[in-house]
Amino acid sequence: MNRTVKAYKNNKQEYAEVKIVEGVNCISGEQERLTISKGRVEKISSGESPDHDSTFFGPGLIDIQVNGIDGIDFNDITLKPEDVLKATQYLLSKGVTTYIPTLITNSDENIHQLINIIVRACRAYPLVDACVSGIHLEGPFISKAEGARGAHDLKYIKAPDWEWVKHCQEISGGKIKIVTFSPEWEGSSAFIHQCVSHAILVAIGHSNATPKEIQSAAKAGASLSTHLGNGAPLMLPRHPNLLWEQLAQDKLYASIIADGFHLPDAFLATAIRTKGEKVFLVSDATCFSGMSSGVYKSHIGEEVMLEKDGRLSMKNSPGLLAGATKCLLEDMQYLLDRKLVELAEAWKMGSVYPASFLGYPAPGIAPNQAADLVVFKINQKKKIEVIQVIKKGRIVFGG
Structure with missing residues (x-):
């Protein structure tokens, strides 16, 4: 997963802007690469076949x-x-x-x-x-x-x-x-x-x-x-x-x-x-x-x-x-x-x-939708383990 770049201040808290999110879309089951711009998903492209250690992502x-x-x-x-x-x-x-x-x-x-x-x-x-x-x-x-x-x-x-x-x-x-x-x-x-x-x-x-x-x-x-x-x-x-x-x-x-x-x-x-x-x-x-x-x-x-x-x-x-x-x-x-x-x-x-x-569009799973995303893994105990949370294209939890 590649992310980064620009930070902004929000009430003394800095949040980094995300450009790319890559992993298995937990809803489609497909390996995908999301390109994010101005807080929205700009493009979705296919990635390599997922493996058992895959990083997953899903809508917020x-x-x-x-x-x-x-x-x-x-x-x-x-x-x-x-x-x-x-x-x-x-x-x-x-x-x-x-x-x-x-x-x-x-x-x-x-x-x-x-x-x-x-x-x-x-x-x-x-x-x-x-x-x-x-x-x-x-x-x-x-x-x-x-x-x-x-x-x-x-x-x-x-x-x-x-x-x-x-x-x-x-x-x-x-x-x-x-x-x-x-x-x-x-x-x-x-x-x-x-x-x-x-x-x-x-x-x-x-x-x-x-x-x-x-x-x-x-x-x-x-x-x-x-x-x-x-x-x-x-x-x-x-x-x-x-x-x-x-x-x-x-x-x-x-x-x-x-x-x-x-x-x-x-x-x-x-x-x-x-x-x-x-x-x-x-x-x-x-x-x-x-x-x-x-x-x-x-x-x-x-x-x-x-x-x-x-x-x-x-x-x-x-x-x-x-x-x-x-x-x-x-x-x-x-x-x-x-x-x-x-x-x-x-x-x-x-x-x-x-x-x-x-009455809202589902977040973060299609082009032009708000990049509200949760990046996670399934650990050895088969539990969901949150790695990162993204709100409108910015990292609000995790590194």
């Missing part, structure tokens, strides 16, 4: 649901713009070149404050602005039902309100990208129409909706099931139920958490086979992702227990998960380890498919 990963990472909580009002920069740098080290900070149900005042902090971070740090694709509001228009609402605070849950979302959009300067809500509320179809007509994607999640309500939501323009299989009542009828209905709706993409804790392999396999190119990975990572095992206090005021294998549970109710701690790359690795998909498909589930949902 896209995570549309990140609540926090490595000790930084996007839902804690003590958040600072520099924290968002640190979170961005950590995510880049894990191959995530595009992400969407996710704000869960909270008071209006806190949500507005957190939006403002993220916007300030984007203005202050070009690297953050390049990587943050928008803001995901997961709530407050979700189900009040036990189980379905998950860890969301009951006292802040309310009915869908377009004027509320419109105000958040004004505060954000147009950065609200996704709203996750439950279509069990009266007036849901009209709410979806308003969001979609203003270029905001609508997802179904933390829901106790009936199959008919889900059908109506998809018809009105909802386009995603947020972390399908989670954020649902603990007990469901065999059929019909909201999981089968969301799997059956061709208009709905499905995001899934493949960390080995949130969903059993059978459900992962079913979702992958059913949805095909409309299923993709989200980490749903919390601030505990990247941290050492131990007992911590969460921003919602309860203690959580992080185990060595990454399982996060409520300390006083260890049977209940308290969020996710694995990054997108680890979720991809889980799919590979369990032989649920091959490398090409796992990588597309972390990059190409979420890009399609967002």
Whole structure:
């Protein structure tokens, strides 16, 4: 792999510009040489046949649901713009070149404050602005039902309100990208129409909706099931139920958490086979992702227990998960380890498919597309080992 050349300063951090990336395209399986110019892929040419020690590359990963990472909580009002920069740098080290900070149900005042902090971070740090694709509001228009609402605070849950979302959009300067809500509320179809007509994607999640309500939501323009299989009542009828209905709706993409804790392999396999190119990975990572095992206090005021294998549970109710701690790359690795998909498909589930949902061209795999790339090896233990991460043609992680 040949790279180099010019460096530029971005908030006291120097990033080298890349001219050439060469290796096995992990999606096509072909040895390729990418010529990069002005942050975009200019040319793709064939290389020699790959060998077992090959360097691989793939499109930068896209995570549309990140609540926090490595000790930084996007839902804690003590958040600072520099924290968002640190979170961005950590995510880049894990191959995530595009992400969407996710704000869960909270008071209006806190949500507005957190939006403002993220916007300030984007203005202050070009690297953050390049990587943050928008803001995901997961709530407050979700189900009040036990189980379905998950860890969301009951006292802040309310009915869908377009004027509320419109105000958040004004505060954000147009950065609200996704709203996750439950279509069990009266007036849901009209709410979806308003969001979609203003270029905001609508997802179904933390829901106790009936199959008919889900059908109506998809018809009105909802386009995603947020972390399908989670954020649902603990007990469901065999059929019909909201999981089968969301799997059956061709208009709905499905995001899934493949960390080995949130969903059993059978459900992962079913979702992958059913949805095909409309299923993709989200980490749903919390601030505990990247941290050492131990007992911590969460921003919602309860203690959580992080185990060595990454399982996060409520300390006083260890049977209940308290969020996710694995990054997108680890979720991809889980799919590979369990032989649920091959490398090409796992990588597309972390990059190409979420890009399609967002309406973006897949990064870094065709001429004139943004050179957002992850260069990696498969080590002796058959694990993905990131060597270098490139954002818009510049090395943002690795040598």
